[in-house]
Amino acid sequence: MNFDFSDDQKQLQDQARRFLADKCPTTAVRAVLEGGQTYDRALWIELGEMGFLGAAIPEEFGGVGLGHLELCVIAEELGRAIAPVPVSSSIYLAAEFLMAAGSEDQKRSWLPKLASGETIGTFAYGEGLGRVTETSIKATVAGGKLSGTKSPVPDGEIADVAVVAARDGGKVSLYLVDLNGPGVTRETVESIDPTRGQSVLTFKDAPAERLGPAGEGWRLAAEVMDRAAILLAFEQVGGSDRALEMGRDYALDRMAFGRPIGSFQAVKHILADMYVSATLARSNAYYGAWALSTGSSELPVAAATARVSATQAFQHCSKNNIQVHGGMGFTWAFDCHMYYRRSNNLALTLGSQSTWEDLLIDRLRQRNDTPAAA
């Protein structure tokens, strides 16, 4: 049995960690948070040059052609660094949509530019308050022109191209829309984590090109969101580990009552529980990585499992990191709130925790009903 990453993959992870320690310290995240920029453009371009963005994109489409296990370890490091770059929108979603459903032309047009970071993609499907369901999608396409409003759209302000879920008469289909083209209005809105910003996109007769078969949009979206959920789970696992380390380090340094606070069991047990949730999430994320890389029929179960577990862990670790830091953890000057903000962003961005809990139970049930299940 070899339920682990290979030595080469671990080496790649180490390389990504060192790169990000150098290029993406928390001061870089803070620069975006404090409003100087919408994302770290220089870091984004370098991530492209290093081949990190294109790790899972085939060489013929401008990527590095490694695979999804490699992208998983890179995602973990991006999560650890809470990198202020649109990687989930552009790589885990837009590029995955193109690889899953794009025509040869569409792949040739967009994938090389997504892999290099020159172009940013996103996925626009929700239309306001509440869970997104197939019936909640109202945007329409008629004669190749898209109209409707999508909100919130992650990285909508900086994206060049969006995969948009809309209907042409009947069922939901997916469309590629050039956000720099006519008929597109963007409005950036405040959100809990400005380092991965949110926008409202309004389309009025914007040119839209179908991606994938007509009427298959909802199925495709579910498939690609499963893949993205696993990659995001690795970001969450990386973030959990870092939040745990921050809490541990502070508990070792901070003195109270003449002792390091980490010598009090009340504090030790908080940190031990953070370790437990981070470990469970890591193991579940590995399950997701295995399913993603092998194309297993278990992928839907594995994705929901990885997602629910990772969301729990990052939420748990980031909030308790603040708790261990006490009052200092609630200052703007300390970094704890940036992890807390990111954990809440990641918990919601691809559909809320309760949405994924529902999906997990549906899928476990289907698996139980399938006699051939492994």
Place this chain on the structure above:
Amino acid sequence: MNFDDTPEEAAFRSVARAWIQANAPRELEAELKSGGFGNNGLKSVDPIQVAKAWQKKKAEAGWACLHWPKEYGGRGATPIERVIWGQEEGVYGALSGLFIIGHGMCGPTVMAWADEATKERLLPPLASGEHIWCQLFSEPAGGSDLAGLRTAAVPATDGSGDWIINGQKIWTSGAQHSDYGIVITRTDPTVPKHKGLTMFWIDMKSPGIDIRPIKQANGQSGFNEVYFTDVRIPDSQRLGAVGQGWSVSLTTLMNERLSIGSGMPTGFPELFDFCMNLRTEDGLAIDDRSVRSRLAGYAVKASGLKYTGMRAISALSKGETPGPENSIGKLVAGATMQELAMYALDLQGQAGLLSDPTQAAAGARFQQMLLRSPATRVEGGTDEILRNIIAERVLGLPGDIRVDKDVAFKDIPTSGRG
């Protein structure tokens, strides 16, 4: 990344599987599968007799104590082979519950600390199931603080060199069935607590030993109290030097934490099945959104433990030592089962009160879990001790301040109210 056996592992698995298929007591399979929590569930046969028979059969074919050296009755197998054997033995592994303490803890301790002649005499009949062993560590006043134990061994006054033991042990699994045990005693109360301890092996039929089953909170009796009244032990039964008992006990306890791949049950599969079939006034329980949310939370815990185990097995497969992530198994499984069992009862409404297997839903399985799970959170290291271990050994946080550290044992206060 894969779950596949290496060619060597696959070859070992097929040999093990073939032998088990040809030799296992298949007539007991159904009964073992329906086993309860806290016992192997056998009612149609004498569980001691069938356990001994299965162990003897395994020993004769070289399948006993896989991790032990061959000269002491083991197989000299690798850690990964031991895991594969456990997977293949499956439900029949429950028959070996009687021997877990002896094979997993007492045997390795004897192996590490006894002289060669003693090892050759004691270990093979332990491996083959002829003898059952127990571990006499915990005391009424020494649980988490094991080194606070009070059972005293003093030199006999007749100059024979023998030791005379007086005191009381508690939570001794299988003492009533045991032929031998290892017992940790205090031989010097004038030095700090860890320094005055000495370990012995002991014949459980020795005069002066009185074994009384403990009626547990769940009504079962899996554990015992063992009273020692002027029990005489020859000095030749000492394991390690006088005063070295704490180091000897660490050999035993380290082996306790090495049992990998034997995933602890959480009760999740049972709860999921239950919710798939339970009809409420609104339809099936599993269609209720609040039920689904709870189930998902338990599902990821069960899955997280399963795949944490897979990571440990993978480390073994590569010849590495599994990392500290294994310390979370009991901590997660015990608390999860306790909470999940009460949730299953809640879904049953007032009828959840019933624990009569002929009346209660799912054969009263959840009621059994509810009543047994408090013990899981205490035995073999409480949840709190496990959290301390994770905090100190994994995360590197400071140890507790020990006010009794440099105090002679006899001067440590024994009552919180002075």
